[in-house]
Amino acid sequence: MSLPPELQSALTRRAFLGRTTQGVGGLALASLLGPAALAAPGPSGALARLPLPQKAKRVIWLSMAGGPSHLETFDPKPKLAAMHGQPMPESFTKGQQLAQLQGQKLTCFGPQHKFAKFGRDQTEICELFPQIGSVLDEICLIRSMTTDAINHDPAHMFMNTGSQIAGRPSMGSWVTYGLGTEAADLPGFVVLTSLGKGGQNQPIAARQWSSGFLPSKHQGVQLRSKGDPVLYLSNPPGVSRDSQGGDVDAIAKLNLHRERFVADPEVATRVAQYEMAFKMQASVPQLMDVKDEDPKTLALYGCQPGDGSFAANCLLARRLAERGVRFIQLYHKDWDHHGGVKDGVALKAAEIDRACMALITDLKRRGLLDSTLIVWAGEFGRTPMSQGNGRDHHNKAMTVWMAGGGIRGGLVHGSTDELGYAAVDKVATVHDLHATMLHQLGVDHDAFRFKFQGLDAKLTGVEPCKVIKDILA
């Protein structure tokens, strides 16, 4: 007989209760209960069986916040260079949604940097990214991505949740809800942010890593480079680890004593969560402390310990991946080049080029690249038309790249038109990207659902979408 899921979940908690009411104090619980017990309904998340072979066990999602120009990064457009300064042909733009350029005179704006050839197939990418170029055979460029939204906030929401309406779960929450986590003493979904030096640091709402209508334990936990890495992680001043442990132990003892009278399964969960919090207080600082890293590794990434840079976050991403964290999302801001796109992208390239190469290289040499899916994506692309000496937001074309996790390296998938205005060949949507990511994790996106407001809500939404099969290894 199959039990309704809510009853199954209650049963799991009760089973858990049975094990914790044997009069054991808090500190001893750690050895009795694996992280599995915390991640009810089961160690493997809501999906007891994966319908598809799991190519990737975890995701590192590099969010280039602000909307990188595809025309100065990964999508060469010689024709646009030739038409620099000429009116944008109306056939491209008539009746189209633009952001700040809406209703303005539209002029072609040639790529501001040269492109160079890299990799086995001599693929052209912007010469500002030689380090990424050096590992281009690990990378699949998708030059035909599109999105629905055209302002930062809704576009981030769409990229993260598949919807432009607030309150939906972020993809990291979906993934940890479905697959659980392998990290014993760390959250399953971790977020890191870094600022660019160009001053175009658009705001990012915490809703971008919210668990929405999924259980709160799947929300992304932000790891910060300064102050407490996790909010409220440090003991109050004057409280040692021992005395904190003593208090946690006393709290557990009193809670479990009371539990005998109230028979409320929440009590045992509470005890376990205190235990988990106490463990995190030790494990997170260990994670953040990179002094055990080989100086050569630091040199590979090009960062100093604790400098809060994107490169430092890439190194932390690798450490999180090693510890079994399921979904690791890095935001690097400052890509919003309405003006000064030439200098702006050069600055960004200096901040991310080596770090991206290092992450791929480091994961590969540790044998983790095959099981880690890396995604590099902004929230939208930018117009081939000028906005002064910059480019406006644009949702009809952008380049996204993926590496590892069963993706074919050295591939270019899809293309935009000759001016880079719209994706035309093998057009891919955000929902396709999500479906592909889930597919690599062993999840059938269409069957992966959660009841919300009577709907079988899915990360990939209600419109049909597809796994991008061409890019799979």
Added chain:
Amino acid sequence: MSARPALVCLGLCAALCAVAEPVEFNRDIRPILSDNCFACHGHDASHRKAKLRLDVRADALAKEAFVPGKPEASELVKRLFLTDPDEVMPPPESHKTLSKEQKELLRRWVAEGATYQNHWSYDLPAKAAAPTVDTAIDTLVEARLRAKGLRPVGEADRRTLARRLHLDLLGLPPTPEVVDAFVADRAPDAYARLVERLLASPHYGERMAQGWLDVVRYADTIGYHSDTPRNVWPYRDYVIRSFNQNKRFDRFTLEQVAGDLLPDTDVESKVGSGFNRLLLTTEEGGAQAKDYQQRMLTDRVRAIGAAWLGQTTGCAQCHDHKFDPFTQRDFYALGAFFADIHEPDIGRREEGMLVVTPADERRLAELAAAVNRARQALESALGGLGAELAAWEKEAIEDLAPAVPPAAPKAKAKGKAKSPDAALAAKAPAILQKPAAKRSAAEQSTLRDYLLSLHPEALKSQRDAVAAAQREHDAFRAGLPKSLVTTKAAVVRTVRILPRGNWMDESGEVVKAAFPHYLPQPKLDGRTPNRLDLARWLVSRENPLTARVTMNRLWMQFFGTALSKNPGDLGAQGELPPNQALLDWLAVEFMDSGWDVKHMVRLIVSSRAYRRASATPAELATSDPFNRELARQSPYRLDAELVRDNALAIAGLLVPKVGGPSVKPYQPDRYWENLNFPVRTYAADQGESQYRRGLYVWWQRTFLHPSLLAFDAPSREEACTDRTRSNIPQQALVLLNDPTYVEAARAFAGRTLATAGNDEQRLTWAWRQALQRTPEASELATLRQVLAERRKSYLADPAAAQAFLKVGLTPPPTTVAPAELAAWTHVTRVLLNLHETITRE
């Protein structure tokens, strides 16, 4: 596992019971059809497969989906049992599968004649017979318990009842003295008197407001992108006041939806109309007006659907609802009610209406009069300045470079004198170049101001007096509360049905305001209804939803779970309440009482059902694991704001002031680092604002205060009708380490040490403050051990004690040795962290 056989029995019982009773469409069949079939065979014509709809009996019969009484001749039944993937229903690609029991139910339903019922919540509620109003709830609960063969547990002990009532009605814990007095009060009306006292408390309104503020998505910031502040807190106080004054819910509704249109509109109703302004707005550069017009319309439709109608409307932005009769036309027609609201589509909101007391108003008028007097004095002095002004003007004209194009402000750069006022300086050259006769009065006045600005020494005392009066006036005005309210726009926005929700596509039909077509329609004599009509319709006797939705949510506040368990959805995908008679009785009584909220609260908390113990006997744990039948009460963790209030109250730190601007408790540094436009740093409040209740905490939508967020407070970007109640490690980190709670523990320890007695007596005293019960010996022993160990460690490390005691703004008492106070702070911190302390049982 021991629980399994019992559960198998439960399943068996359910199957047996089902055999005994005839199939009932709303209870047994609609949930199956809705969840598995309606997406392709329901309301949404554009996605309908094989032109078959199963939600309307006549249509299903016309397409020969089934033959009533003959399951073997019915296509619907046959398809259920097929194995061919091309033939079986639901098809495999839908990822829907029916259980054996569900298939059997459908077969029996057809065999029994395939009768339909209207959807339960669209029929008007009827009042079941009950001997008296006061006993109706128990009559209806207990009738069902008897039918189900469940034995209710007895009444909770009086300490638990007192604690439960205080937490449910005020959101604050009782003092041990209040509990003792109640325990000792054996008069038959002791409970009723306690209820009345709590209903009369100003904190009752605060407690009731919290849930409503979730539903209407009240917050201090705009939500999108820069998430900048806006003025709305007087609306929050309006909600608190409305509950405290027991404003009738129909009036409460009218004021919020259409307070500006009421015949007797006043400051109160206008502040209430701020409801219409609580939605998300943007100040992002590049945002398109029509995009956000559409977002705001859809935001409002979803809010009305969630707060009053209990209908999920969001999907109809793009297509007809798949499960409910709510069409895309209904969606935009409901949105059109709000097309008359005056507001910018994008960009900064206005500062809002001044919300002033008569005294404030008088003071403001006095200050304005003072400004006028000073101006007049200046004017008359200016009269004697004619010659100087003429000379200054001549000078200024000479300063203009020859042949400078009109309106070129750089002309003045050549001049000797430079105005400190850039705006005046920009306008002056153009005016100076006009012949005096051709200057308008406004231009003359601007010119005069400009000339004066070049000569700050002239009439200095008069001019200083004007400036001072103006400053005083402006400062006073700036300090007055302002609140966004609804005003009617001169031009009503055109509302179109947007194909697939796409605001770029203007091919859709223009729609006027109209009520959802499937609900009872008011008589309008051909007139297009406005917001006031909408508000009246929401709370009309003919509306089958509002009273049910409101009572369903109210029940949730007192039992932890609503009677129909998804309070935001009373549609087909919602739940037919197990005890529909009870919900309907409450809804009708609510209307009969004149929408009297306190009356309904009183009825609920006075019921036997409410007063039961919450411990779960084993038999109920298996026969009714989720307590849907109410044979007992339920324990649940306090809401985020109340976790805070409870700790501050126990610590003696709580400042019980009601209302006022939002407050900023301690918050980790750089928590707002991802906010921008502008970059913001958080400055925690000093003084009493640090110790206010949780519902007054600054509600930053994109970065809600992390200790509220950890305990599931919603961001209020969307209407929240039902908070999740999670149990996660971050909650432990907050209660252990957040300075708010560390300071509360220290203040609590200070209070404890200020009482007379030995360790044992003080431990008992502290225990009773937190839990209002006497500790058991083993519980005391655990605390004693904490005390002994920490005394030892802090005596050995006095610097650590000093550091610990420095947390928070309130200075620690100087009369207690630091090591002793620090050790006791550990004891009280343990108490504030107990599951029981943050649980309402």
